[in-house]
Amino acid sequence: MGRQPCCDKVGLKKGPWTAEEDQKLVSFILGNGQCCWRAVPKLAGLLRCGKSCRLRWTNYLRPDLKRGLLSEADEKLVVDLHAQLGNRWSKIASQLPGRTDNEIKNHWNTHIKKKLRKLGIDPLTHKPLPVPDQKLPEQEKKTESTETGTDLQRDGDDQEEEELVLLKKSPGFCTDDVPMLHPDEIVVPLSPPPPTSSYCSSSSASTSCDDGTTLFPIMDMDWPDSGTMCLMGLEDDMIFMAAPWEEDCLLAPQPQSADTFSAYQCQRNSAALVEQQEAWNKLELF
DNA sequence: AAGACTCCCAACCGCGGAACT
């Protein structure tokens, strides 16, 4: 049976998403929930195929996503799960809340595989590799050829060998010094809530900072469609919204959480985020 | 300073399978 393309490709946009497209998609999904991806682009006013929208949402725009590199513990878990499940990235990702299969797959191909090799472990079989100095060039090539996915650059120089020796001496699984994602990295720009708005409940007051920033716990926001929207892994964390950022947002702040979140997402894509993040870090709230 | 090279990740592609008709 002939299979039709996932959508009519004529006139559809491809390539990197713009902030405006992100905003449209986020606004639509926050307002309507996730359903029927094929219909989403049309309803959201996007010149994208549904598949592209789904990917963008699940890999980048979902509010429950953690950003930043995997922690050492997460990496260890990924290695363990990969040993059990193989390249079933979605299954592996399901064990790491806030992480996507794409992210884990990328991380595996670019970081973890290298590390395992340095530790003398075959990333495919999770069994010890032959000792490098005993390995013939042909054998090495053969091992290489079993690799799939993103190509691994083979250094194979003296420095690499020295690293290998050092890593083998070091106890346990070794990762780079990767900063964990802190709750303060998840921020939502916000205009001051109207007195009776749903941003804050009586149980959680806003926090005023020295620089005039007003912070509001996000848990009290009204998230549309709670059936499809959840903050996996974040429900116990305090997520704050910083009002001073709103003027840089692509969207005019509106007293509705969905739009506020859209603004946040657009904000996240903008270069100004870096500066804002730095400003935020100065607050050192955590 | 600038071109070459490498690394990384967002996004795309195509397939398998579930769900629907």
Next chain:
DNA sequence: CAGTTCCGCGGTTGGGAGTCT
């Protein structure tokens, strides 16, 4: 039960950013 549609998954790629020469 066959045909069709759609979703989700895993593999792959393109290009931007960073580093090297």
